Amino acid sequence: MYLRMKCLVIVVYFYLAISRSELVEERILSPQVRSTEAEVAPPKKRHQPNKQISSHLPSRPDSSDVLGDCSDLHRHVTDKISKSAIVKPKTNSFKKTNQPTKLIGLDLSYRELTHLDLTNMTASQFKKQRENLAKILFKDINARALGNILPLGMEIRWAKTLNKTAGQFRGTKDRHGVYSGYISLATKIIDTYHKLFNTLAHEMCHAADFLETKSLKLGHGPSWKAWTVKVCQIYPNIKITTRHSYDIFYKHWYRCIDKSCGVIFKRHSKSIDISKNVCGRCKSRLEHLPATHPLRKGQA
Numbered sequence: 001m002y003l004r005m006k007c008l009v010i011v012v013y014f015y016l017a018i019s020r021s022e023l024v025e026e027r028i029l030s031p032q033v034r035s036t037e038a039e040v041a042p043p044k045k046r047h048q049p050n051k052q053i054s055s056h057l058p059s060r061p062d063s064s065d066v067l068g069d070c071s072d073l074h075r076h077v078t079d080k081i082s083k084s085a086i087v088k089p090k091t092n093s094f095k096k097t098n099q100p101t102k103l104i105g106l107d108l109s110y111r112e113l114t115h116l117d118l119t120n121m122t123a124s125q126f127k128k129q130r131e132n133l134a135k136i137l138f139k140d141i142n143a144r145a146l147g148n149i150l151p152l153g154m155e156i157r158w159a160k161t162l163n164k165t166a167g168q169f170r171g172t173k174d175r176h177g178v179y180s181g182y183i184s185l186a187t188k189i190i191d192t193y194h195k196l197f198n199t200l201a202h203e204m205c206h207a208a209d210f211l212e213t214k215s216l217k218l219g220h221g222p223s224w225k226a227w228t229v230k231v232c233q234i235y236p237n238i239k240i241t242t243r244h245s246y247d248i249f250y251k252h253w254y255r256c257i258d259k260s261c262g263v264i265f266k267r268h269s270k271s272i273d274i275s276k277n278v279c280g281r282c283k284s285r286l287e288h289l290p291a292t293h294p295l296r297k298g299q300a
Contacts, residue, residue: 103128103129103132104116104129104132104133104136105132106132106135106136108136109136109140110136110137110140113133113136118133118193119192119193119194121192121193123191126191126192126193127191130158130190130196131156131158133193133196134156134185134196134200135156137196137197137200137201138150138154138156138200138204139152141200141201141204141231141234141235142204144234145230145231145233145234145235146204146205146208146227146230146231149208149211149212150204150207150208150211151180154180154181154182154183154207155182155183156182156183156185156200157182157183157184157185158184158185158187159184159185159186159187160187160188162184162185162186162187162188162189163186163188163189163248163268164189164248165186165189166185166186166189166190166195166199166202166244166246167183167184167185167186167190167199167200167202167203168183168184168203169181169182169183169184169203169206169207169210169218170182170184171206171207171210171211171216171218173214173216179210179211179214181207181210181211183200183203183204183207184203185199185200185203188248188249188268189244189246189248191249195244195246197235197238198238198239198240198241198244199244201228201231201235201238201240202228202240202241204231205224205227205228205231205240206218206224208227209221209223209224209227220242228240248266250266250267250268251267251268251269252266252267252268252269252270252271252272252288253265253266253267253288253289253293253295253296254266254267254272254274254286254287254288254289255286255287255289255295256279256281256282256284256285256286257284257285257286257287258279258282258284260282261279261281261282261284263279263281264289264295265286272286274286274287274288
C-alpha cells in the first residue's frame, strides 16, 4: 500500500513538471510566433482611385517624355472639365461699344465722346441726347477749328418746321450795328449722331463766314469753303457738302389709286384727307399706305 501511494505521488509530480515546462515553453515562443504571423500577414489595402475617373486620364508618361507630354496631359484633362466650372474673366466695362444709358453731361469733352458708341443709338436715345451733344460739338468745333470766332452763347434751336432742310443759320444786325445769329436744326431729319455732326459743322461755317465778312448774303462761296477746309482738317471723319443727301423718314405715305399714275406723296403728319384731296397729276383718289406695306419696306 505504501509503495502504491509513493508511486502515485511520483507520477503526479512528473505530470505537473511536464505540464509546467510546456507552459513556460509556450510563453517563450508566443512572441516569435506572433511576429512571424505579422510578417506573413498580407499588407493592408491602400485607397484605390475611382476607376471611372482614372479611365479618362492618360497613362503616366516615362521620365524621358515628361516635358513633351505635359501639354497633351493638360489639354486632355481640361477637355473633361465641365463648362460650368470654367470661370470666365471679367471684361472691361468701359468699351468703345458702350452706349450712353444716362444723359450726357455738358462737362464731357469731345475726346470722351469718342469712347462712346454714338452711331448705333436708337431714335429715342438720340432724341434725349441731341441737345447736349450739339452743345459739346459746338464748343469743340468753335475752339479747335474756328478759333473761337463764334460766341459761346450762340443759340442752337431744334425746329419742327424744317421739313427738307437739315439745318439753317439766320444772321441779323441790330440798330447798334451788332451782328448775331442762331442755328436751327431739323428734328425731322437729324436723327443720328453722324447727321448732327455734319449739319452742325456746315451751319457753323456759315456763322463764321457771316461774322467775318459781315455780309448778309449767305452762300456757299469761297469764304465759306475756306472755313469748311479748316473744319475737315481737324475732323477728317466728317464730310461737309453744299446739300445733304440724308434719307428723310416720313411717317405717312399716300399713293394714287390709278395704276397708270401711281404717284406717291410723303408727309410727316396726316395732313392729307383722302376723302377730299385727290392726286394733283391725274385727279384720281388717294389711298394711305400703312407702315407694313411692301413699298415702304427698307425705305425712309
